[in-house]
Amino acid sequence: MRPDDANVAGNVHGGTILKMIEEAGAIISTRHCNSQNGERCVAALARVERTDFLSPMCIGEVAHVSAEITYTSKHSVEVQVNVMSENILTGTKKLTNKATLWYVPLSLKNVDKVLEVPPVVYSRQEQEEEGRKRYEAQKLERMETKWRNGDIVQPVLNPEPNTVSYSQSSLIHLVGPSDCTLHGFVHGGVTMKLMDEVAGIVAARHCKTNIVTASVDAINFHDKIRKGCVITISGRMTFTSNKSMEIEVLVDADPVVDNSQKRYRAASAFFTYVSLSQEGKSLPVPQLVPETEDEKKRFEEGKGRYVQMKAKRQGRAEPQP
Amino acid sequence: MRPDDANVAGNVHGGTILKMIEEAGAIISTRHCNSQNGERCVAALARVERTDFLSPMCIGEVAHVSAEITYTSKHSVEVQVNVMSENILTGTKKLTNKATLWYVPLSLKNVDKVLEVPPVVYSRQEQEEEGRKRYEAQKLERMETKWRNGDIVQPVLNPEPNTVSYSQSSLIHLVGPSDCTLHGFVHGGVTMKLMDEVAGIVAARHCKTNIVTASVDAINFHDKIRKGCVITISGRMTFTSNKSMEIEVLVDADPVVDNSQKRYRAASAFFTYVSLSQEGKSLPVPQLVPETEDEKKRFEEGKGRYVQMKAKRQGRAEPQP
């Protein structure tokens, strides 16, 4: 991990870790999908399941990324990726992240054509059944979120501190050759890195301290982003708890040189950030003040996700008799 | 702004800011030139007007770049770009830079063909007339500078400190994919970043302190630089005032793998640098010792530009009755 991978306090950006995770996932799933004779293909990221950043990684540490294929449906591959951080001076190793990604194989001859996935061999029979359940659950959720993301982030003049408008941020990025696969669409990991960057700016503007990514909600990639697009990544805060902030990030692709194609929503997700003191302890965050009806609605939805997640975590930590 | 965008003292390189400015200009002008049906095109940078760096930007700050089309001629687009730096911890915002850029739309089918620009709609009628004047003025200056840049930077053995030869520097750069647009020529912003890098090394060699870009003279792009070229960027000091250094930077392109084409001058400009103490105050600079007739002539020309610019600035600061 190098200085450019980290924020001023030396904590590696969540986006850098997401990018590594996606690179590992893309390699293992492309390899698997080409393991039988037949049409050559490249694996495109379709979805990343909700993931927590369990411990921070710092500049100078070595990241170990390992990936395994855990399920295949007819047209998709599920990959489990683990990230460990190693301090090579002290020898300490820590689990940083566990993530689950879904890939879809696209034909090299025609990247709009989805190919079939060779079936994976399971060591235990239950694995297939468990995988199928995860597959069905994510398919359902993908469909739901497709409709959720209608609106866009509107700029507001002279916003008050602690409002949504005060911290909301957008960045535009002209897609270049090194952002893309050989087949002319943007790596999922590149998009996620930019999403985390915007979310981080929103969080820092809101609470004006050192902030780090705590978790990322499932990210759905509704459509490929092609070479030559300009992408707009917008972030707005949706909810704050005592010690965390939820930021919604929307990715829109705009094919500037191709008049025939309209701007489209390419991806969206919720990032959760926490604020850290100089000693690395989590700090209280200023409470968000939702103003419009939409903002109040999104705040309540965010609270719902927060309460649900907290319950899930407590459920795991203190198993019921 | 990341560690790599800045020098050892934490000040963001002028070249990094120029690169962002150009990216914004290229996006907005490419979008405008493709806004009507007709042949698809990409906007290529032709000229950047003289621009001052009004206040330094630091690592960790967020840069806001906004761009607006202010004039169109038949074959060119004028873009005004403003850069603000925001310290997201304190909320302080400062104007860093105002720049004016000229773009020319090149056909995607044949990048040697210039297309027509759709006319922009002006909100006030005077805007068109004022724009036309700026257009004529820059056209005239472009022609003049085309002839100015005959010579090259000649190396000298064992130079004395404070002479031109002592600090002059050249770097070669093999153009790579990420330096280029999708259509195979180098982004103007990439060239400007390299120009600033060389100017900064010349300035640092001369005064051996922390140095920052104060302003850049108009930069004319005489010709596109294509993928696969080696570019040589050479800088030499032309003039010093008490607290500033003027450095001429010349860009030559050499199509190494294409025997049929000769080396050509692609761009040139004057950069002004100042030397800063550790507290950020401007320091006196060692006086340049011109040795040859050419160096003495260039010193006097530099002095002329310096005096003229100083008069202009005072004229603005203290308006005459």
Add this chain to the structure above:
Amino acid sequence: MRPDDANVAGNVHGGTILKMIEEAGAIISTRHCNSQNGERCVAALARVERTDFLSPMCIGEVAHVSAEITYTSKHSVEVQVNVMSENILTGTKKLTNKATLWYVPLSLKNVDKVLEVPPVVYSRQEQEEEGRKRYEAQKLERMETKWRNGDIVQPVLNPEPNTVSYSQSSLIHLVGPSDCTLHGFVHGGVTMKLMDEVAGIVAARHCKTNIVTASVDAINFHDKIRKGCVITISGRMTFTSNKSMEIEVLVDADPVVDNSQKRYRAASAFFTYVSLSQEGKSLPVPQLVPETEDEKKRFEEGKGRYVQMKAKRQGRAEPQP
């Protein structure tokens, strides 16, 4: 491997591979040197043994880098690194590179102090004895080359094609944070990548075709390059055989902001390049025309290395009865 790692023909730069090799070596040797309690340290590259690029790597392939500690002396670590390329579409794997690197542990408190290396455990006893021989041999060679590289690359006006002056090239590079370890000196891999870049430009200027690195002579790092230096990397062709070019690359560090320190030679090596047709076959190269006495002397020395290496290779291929 991404577009930026490769030349226009899609072959990954030798320098990119050298950089990965060094990264692996630095990680494994830093980890080993900190494996016992005591003063914390970071491993600095001291030498890379001669290495051949056995088969080209292409954009889109996955590089597998594995490293192993093969010998330790009191103050140095020998690391063996292997690089495989994997085409994840076809499943083909090829050995690209085998390299041997020597590292020295520097104290984190004082990077000018060399610490002791914990001894490695050998699985066979001969390994220690063989390692000691390699250690003694490289020590001897390091001393010899220290004195060889007195001279610098002198520029020449209007050189003739095929002469040394015609293709010789220099680049200057201002050392930035991402070039450096956390302890403020440049990664050996970064230096090697720049060396390969200059050698490649010299080779391309000489033969104006697609060129690739075939091998690199032992590289000795005489001294650390510190943050804030400007480094000058110069390359000149020394010898051509029918189908290969030998280029000498010299690295000089110039501590621009520190007046007390003089410019010093930091590293040097010979790179061998071959010219490839569009089908990937090796092409004849234009013969180098040495002009000065020094150039003729260097040509003969290069011929000596070429003949010796060819004999060694044939010796390996057809072992003597």
